Amino acid sequence: MSQITEEQVKHVALLSKLEFSENEVKSFTVTFGKIIDMVEMLDEVDTDGVPFTMNVADNLNFMREDVAEKGLDREKLMAAVPEKEDGFIKVPAMLSDGGDA
Template identity: 40%
Template sequence: MSRITKDEVKYVANLARLAITEDEAEIFQKQLDAIITFAEQLNELDTDLIQPTTHVLHMRNIMREDKPGKGLPIEDVLKNAPDSKDGQVRVPAILE
């Protein structure tokens, strides 16, 4: 007995904005049914002693300490700005 119907396959394809033929719907129905069957087998496993994980490998970020440092001189920064005034970069207004 199939766990997913051809109409459900067509419905999901429509949600994904995919145009599929009758033959493709039948193929996808068999493939999705196999996937669902496999997923249901996983539900039978006893996972009570398994700790939840977000990743199978132990991962951590290695980041340097954030230390303030001396910035560029304002004259050098403003050299690259297309427009500046009073030591600040000017940009076009976006609000009316």
């Protein structure tokens, strides 16, 4: 079994800005370990002679013509946003210190 630690789960939670109870951390530790074990089982599959495949479907990229279209009316858009600053839509900071990414 792959060894996922509770500290690793807590670290990922911190990076994801998620909060878990101790019981949830224990549960996720077990669950993530099982998931990684299943993925590691794929290493045991003999793939000699199997051609590399990027996509198993026969889908092609369906491209549409790049045509400019009229966008939203800026005044209507700005009238509908809860908070704006200097003509831009203001959103909550994603970084805890509010700095640049």
